[in-house]
Amino acid sequence: MRGRESGSRLLIVGLAFILLAPLAISSASADSTDIELVISIDETTTGAAWYDGGETLSISISVKNSGATTQSIEYNPSCPVEIEILNSDEELFSSLREHRVCLQQRRAIDIPAGQTRNLDTFDWDWQNSSGAIINSGDVTLDFNFESGMATYTESIQFQRSPVLIEHLVLQVNTAPPISGGLDYLSGESVYSHISLTNSGSNSITIDTDEGCMVTIQVNTIESSNPPSMTDLDCGSGSTLGIGESLPLGWLVWDFTSEGEQLLSGQWSIEVATTGLIGLASTFDATLSIGEARPEAPAELAVSLIGDGGADGIITDADNIQVKTELINSAATPAELQFNSSCLVSIQLISEDGMITKDSRLNDICETEFSELKIDPTSQYTLDQRMWTMNAENSCELNDGSYLMVVTVPEYGITTEYLINYDGGDSGPVCLASMQDTSLADFRVIELLTNNPDTNQESITFQIRLENQIDLDIHWPQECRLTFTLQRIGESQPHQIWNEQCGESGGVMETIAAGNGIPFDPFTIEFGQLNQGTWSLFIETTGTPRFTTQLAHTWNPPVQLEEEQNSEDESESEATNGTIVKEDATPLSWMAEGSWQYVTTDVGGCWILIDVDGNEHAYSSTLIENWKPLPNHRGAYWVEDSTSTSTACANWLSHIVVVEVLGEAQVASTDSSIDTEVASETPVISIPAAAPTIIAVIASTGLLALIAGAVTQVEWIRLPATKYGLVLLGLVRKTKESGGEYQRGRIVAYIELHRGIHFRALLGALQMSNGQLTHHLSVLESDERVWRRKDGRKVRYYPASIDSRTADDDLPVPVLTPDPNSLQGKILQILDIHENEILNLSQKELSVKLETSQQLVSYHLKSLEDWGLVEKERVAMRYRYRLTDRALILLNSSNFPSLLDEA
The missing domain is CATH 2.60.40.2360 (Intracellular proteinase inhibitor BsuPI)
Known part of the structure; x- marks a missing residue:
């Protein structure tokens, strides 16, 4: 009995072992690392390295037994693997379960060693369950078999179907070979700048996704290579205004394709984009493989x-x-x-x-x-x-x-x-200023006088800039013109204002040859202005700068006797509204010379003989209680006259004296002057004196001259120079008219430039130091001029200014900038750095003034035009220094120094 029970037990155990053994083997196979996923993805239909939205992604999924023994596995046949699809931001976009119903099924298969079994295929249309298309860029596919038994990851490039944007142009600007030749040498690269430009009449928005990229494809006549993607994007989401460009970046190509060096010869390079259809630009580059160079070990x-x-x-x-x-x-x-x-x-x-x-x-x-x-x-x-x-x-x-x-x-x-x-x-301004403007003409045209000889008198004119060659003008501000209205003889302008405003500032305008720029008609009213000759100075605000001017004489109507009022009113009504056409050429100028009275067959005529020997017949004057006098010389502001007396008809030039700028009586040296007329004015002659010279006094004079030259203080140097030269006998008073002529020039110039500095006067009149010192001494003795010490300098004033005038009330030379303006600060900084080895450049000035080079350049040009600053080229840039005229301004007590403020 006991033996039977033992046999039954053994039988039961054996049967259980037989039934459980396959399960144990199957379980062991599931944990084995010998099972691998094999993923096969079809190539792109275009041959490019990326897939586009017009093709389907076909995936074949298999498993392989890489072990040495047969492997038994179980899997779900409805969904053999889990597939997760990630976008370029590593975010989950879709999965296999969104596109397929996965049932609760199991299937077991045996895979012999080294063999592969196909499990499934999957076709994807780049969409998720909501119908959204994945963004262009990197796409990651994650495969997972049986909860991690085998995994696989694949990354691909995807680009959505390109879109068409009209009037969008792809620009490729390629530099020449760096070596300087026509061909590229081994080791050289092609450098191209890529940009998009709006060539249409409306704004354009680049409506592509962020994954859109610039591509390059290289071809020869016999063969072509597949396109490859660069690291430059398409500027997705950007908006371009009319004519605007969007830089995409630099393309550097080293004559390789898919990592392999190309052969020598001519290559055609096509640049395009993945997301914008119809955009492409092609250029050629020839590679020449020359002598091999040593390989650099660094x-x-x-x-x-x-x-x-x-x-x-x-x-x-x-x-x-x-x-x-x-x-x-x-x-x-x-x-x-x-x-x-x-x-x-x-x-x-x-x-x-x-x-x-x-x-x-x-x-x-x-x-x-x-x-x-x-x-x-x-x-x-x-x-x-x-x-x-x-x-x-x-x-x-x-x-x-x-x-x-x-x-x-x-x-x-x-x-x-x-x-x-x-x-x-400052580049556009600099380039514009370097142009040849000799073939450009900026002038006044169609100058008309409206309502002449009435209180409503005005002038109307137009301005035109004409050019015979292409001209680039940089406009720094919205106004194109600056007008300066000033009465002749006055030191300060009456009004300065801008015209032709409302344009865009900070732009470069190209004027084609022969087109020119017409400016609107302008009108100047004279009813509220004082009598006299008025000049209008017109300049452009851009670079290069152009100037022109015109002049108009304004004589308000004179009030006549009451019994003549009705007649005048009728004449005024008759002329009211009439228009008289004038010549736009400036009518006035300054003349220096002496007066002579000449008797002709039909009468007498006053003649002004200027410094160049030209003769001008006197017609009339606008100055009350003044008339030409014999033995008088001076500087006068005159204007052309079309009317003259019969006695003066033989002279070509006829003048009207508008203003006396400076006048002096001189000794008579011409016996041909009509005695009857000359007797009207007494002649005052200056006697000559010749001092006796001895050797001891000459030596003393020489020492005084040397001491005066050493010192830098003008009020000491000038007397020393004067007396030293007198003692040496180098300066002598004479009765000849040349001395009085020179002194007349000095008086006239000082009258025009009241408060002028000695050194500036010296340079302007082109005299020697001793000659000018002598004549100034004579003029001071005659009380025709006087001087005043101003620090280390000496300033000269005409006798028309009271010598007791306070310093604060004394005039300074014209064109003095406001010390607190940018122009004034430029002058002061140049003065501070005057003694340095190198003068300051435009860039250094902008740094010290903490402003832009463009603004400094603009004001430096104005200071150059005024004669206050001059430039010289040192090495690769211009450097600026003060002129003598600027030193006059800076040494004025009315012009504070930056050092004083500090």
């Missing part, structure tokens, strides 16, 4: 020193240095040999594909052998130099993106550095 690196803002943006205030280094990252020393003194060349490429700076133009290279050894894991500074963002013509470069290409020519190694420049915007 890497090239470039850095910029001096970025003041440390923000990656270079400004005109930054002092930049370009540092080029060779880096040896190996564990052994690197040895290099050079045969030229120029180890590095640097080129700067602008967005329009131009090489705007090239170090080879200024570097002096000589044949020179040198060796270089770089220790392991260290670097060596090969070159370090200052760098400015100025072109070869010294003008500032425009703002924008620049690619700096640094090359070691003897080894053919190159690196690039991206520069974003935000400067002072």
Whole structure:
């Protein structure tokens, strides 16, 4: 009995073992690492490296037994694997379960060693269950078999179907080969700047997703390569105004395709985008494989020193240095040999594909052998130099993106550095100022006088700028013209105002040859102005600057006797509304000379003989109680006259004296003057005196002259010069008319420039120091001029100004800028730095004044036009210094110094 029970038990155990053994084996296979997922994805239909929305993604899913024994597995046949699809932001976009119903099923299969079993296929149309299409960019596919028994991840590139945007243009600006030839050499790259431009009449929004990228495809006549994707995007979401451009960045291509070096020959490069249909630009590049250059055992690196803002943006205030280094990252020393003194060349490429700076133009290279050894894991500074963002013509470069290409020519190694420049915007002004304006004409046309000889008298005129060649004008402000109205003889303008306003400022305007610019008609009313000749000075506000002027004589109607009123009113009504056409040529000028009375067959005529010997017949004057007198010389403001007396008809020039600027009586030296007329005015002659000279006194005079030359104080130097020259006998008073003529010039000039400084007077009249000193002494003795000490300087005033006038009430020369204005500050800063070795440049002035170079350039041009500042070219830039005329202003007590304020 006991034996039977034992046998039954053994039978039961054996049967259980037989039934449970397969389950144990199956369980062991499920935990094995020998099961692998094999995922197969169809290639793109276009041959590109990315899939587009017009094709379906087909996936084949298999499992492989990579072990040495048969593996038995179970899986769900309705959904063999879990598939998760992630977008470029690593976010879950879709899964297999969104596209298929997964049933609760199980299936067991055996996979022999080394064999593969196909489990499923899956076709995806790039959408999720909501019908949304995944964004362009990287797409990640995660496969998971039986809760981690086997996993697999695949990344692909997807681009949505391209869209059409009308009037959007792809611009590719390619720089010439860096080597300077027509072909590219081995190791050189093609540098192109890519941008999008709106060529339409409305704004454009680039309506593509963020994954849209710029592509490049290279082809020859015989073969083509598949397109490849760059790292430049399409500017998705950006809006372009009319004519605006959107820079996408720099394309650097090294003549490789899919990592392989291309053969020599001509290649056609097509640049396009993945998301914008119809946008493509093609250019050619020829690769020439020349003599092989030695392989560089070190890497090239470039850095910029001096970025003041440390923000990656270079400004005109930054002092930049370009540092080029060779880096040896190996564990052994690197040895290099050079045969030229120029180890590095640097080129700067602008967005329009131009090489705007090239170090080879200024570097002096000589044949020179040198060796270089770089220790392991260290670097060596090969070159370090200052760098400015100025072109070869010294003008500032425009703002924008620049690619700096640094090359070691003897080894053919190159690196690039991206520069974003935000400067002072003075480049357009500088370039415009360098144009040839000799073929441009800025003039007044159609000058008309309205309602002449009435209280409503006015002038109407037009202005036109004509050009025979293309002309670029930079307009810094919204107004195009500046008018200055001033009465002849007055030192200050009556009114200064702007015209032709309402335009855009800070723009460059190109005027095609022959087109010109017409400016609107303008009207000047004279009813509220004083009697006299008025000049209107007109200048453009842009660069280059153009000026013109006109003059008009205004004589208010004279009040006649009461019995003549009715007649005058009728005449006024008759002339009211009439228009008289005038010549636009300026009518007035200053004449210097002496008067002579000449008797002709029909009478007498007063003649003004100017300093050049020209004769002008006197017609009339606008000055009460004045008339020409014999033996008188002076400076007069005159204007042309069309009417004259019969006695003066033989002279071509007839004048009306508008204002006496300065006049003096001189000794009579011409016996031909009519005695009857000459007797009207007594002649005052200046007797001559010749001092006796002895050797001792001459020696004393010489010592006084030397001492006066050494000192820098004018009020000491001038008397010393005068008496020294007198004692030496170099200056003698004479009765000849030449002395009085020169003194007449001096008086007239001082009358015109009241408060003039001695040195400025010396330069203006082109006299010697001793000659001017002598004549000033005589004029002071005759009380025709007087002087006053002003610090180290001496100023001269005419006798028409009371010598007891307080300093604060004394006039200063004209064209004195406001000391607190930017022009005044420029003059003062130039004066402070006058004795330095190098004068200040425009950029240095802008830094000290804490303003833009564009504004400083504008005011420097005005100061140059006024004769207060002059420039000289030193090296690559202009430097500015004061003129003698400016020194007059700065030494005036009415012009405070910045040093005094400090």
